[in-house]
Amino acid sequence: MSDCPEISSYLSRCNSCRVDSGCFMVYDRSNYMGNQYFLRRGEYSDYSRMGMFESIRSCRMIPMHRGSFRMRIYERENFGGQMMELMDDCDSIMDRYHMSDCQSCNVMDGHWLMYEQPHFRGRMMYMRPGEYRSFREMGYSNMRFMSMRRIMDSC
Numbered sequence: 001m002s003d004c005p006e007i008s009s010y011l012s013r014c015n016s017c018r019v020d021s022g023c024f025m026v027y028d029r030s031n032y033m034g035n036q037y038f039l040r041r042g043e044y045s046d047y048s049r050m051g052m053f054e055s056i057r058s059c060r061m062i063p064m065h066r067g068s069f070r071m072r073i074y075e076r077e078n079f080g081g082q083m084m085e086l087m088d089d090c091d092s093i094m095d096r097y098h099m100s101d102c103q104s105c106n107v108m109d110g111h112w113l114m115y116e117q118p119h120f121r122g123r124m125m126y127m128r129p130g131e132y133r134s135f136r137e138m139g140y141s142n143m144r145f146m147s148m149r150r151i152m153d154s155c
Contacts, residue, residue, distance in 0.1 A: 001061070002061055003032075003059070003060045003061055004058055004059050004060075005030060005031045005032065005058050006030045006031070006057070006058060007056055007057055007058060007059065008030075008057065013055055014055055014056040014057075015055060016043075016044060016045045016046070017039070017043075017044050017056065018042070018043045018044070019039050019040060019041050019042055019043075019044070020041065021041060022041070022061060022062070022064075023038065023039065023040050023041075023061075023062040023151065024038075024039045024059050024060065024061055024062060025037070025038055025039070025059065025060045025062060025126040026039055026056045026058070026059045027056070027057055027058045027059065027060075028055065028056070028057055029057050029058065030057050030058050031058060032058050032060055033058075033139060034057070035123060036123070036124055036125060036126055037124070038113060038124060038126070038151075060126065062111055062126070062128075062151055063111070065109075065110050065111050065151070065152075067109060067110070068087065068109045068110065069086075069087055069088070069109055069110035069112070069150045069152075070085065070086070070087050070107075070108040070109040070110065071085070071086045071105055071106065071107045071108065071109075071110070071112055071127070071148065072084070072085050072086075072105060072106045072108070073086065073093065073099070073102045073104075073105045073145075073148070074102065074103065074104045074105060074106075075099055075100075075101055075102065075103065076101075076103050076104065077103045077104050077133060077134040077135075077136065077137075078104060078133050078134065079104050079106065079131075079133065080104070081103075082097070082099055084097045084099065086148060088150065089120075089147075089148065089149045089150055090147055090148045090149075091118060091119050091120065091147050092118035092119065092146060092147055093145075093146055093147065093148075094118065094146065095118070101144055102114075102135075102144070102145045102146070103134065103135055103136065104132055104133050104134060104135065105127065105132050106130075106131050106132070107127050107128065107129045107130055107132070108129065109129065110129070110150055110151070111126070111127070111128050111129075111150070111151040112126075112127040112148055112149065112150055112151060113125070113126060113127070113148070113149045113151060114127055114145040114147070114148050115145065115146065115147045115148070115149070116143045116144060116145060116146060117146055117147065118146045118147050119147060120147050120149050121147075123143060125140065125143075125145065126151075
């Protein structure tokens with residue numbers, strides 16, 4: 001029903017789950033680190049068939065957002081280089097903005113998912129309102145974010 005930085009304090013291992021209501025991000029490491037996966041209402045009995053990891057180690061509840069969505073993405077760390085403002089989904093920053101990389105962002109409104117490949121594929125990262133000055137310093141040095149989607153589900 002809320003954020004949980006360490007699931008092992010409740011369960012020795014979490015191999016399946018059911019989301020009765022709302023939306024969650026689940027992580028394969030403690031403290032909201034590692035690979036992430038977006039879960040909406042439904043049953044998740046076999047993580048490996050979905051391309052997920054073996055076990056959930058932490059989870060974060062995504063609050064319901066009604067209103068506008070706005071995010072600025074930057075080509076370089078510390079809000080440097082080319083900047084573009086998004087208010088809707090972007091399936092490819094290369095095609096839409098001719099940006100080859102996104103290394104920092106500022107989420108002003110709404111909750112977003114950023115994907116490492118165009119067309120909302122590959123690994124993802126959950127972004128809530130706030131400033132993100134360096135994806136590299138956040139532990140995502142080997143990832144490039146190439147598409148972004150608003151979380152508009154009835155969470």
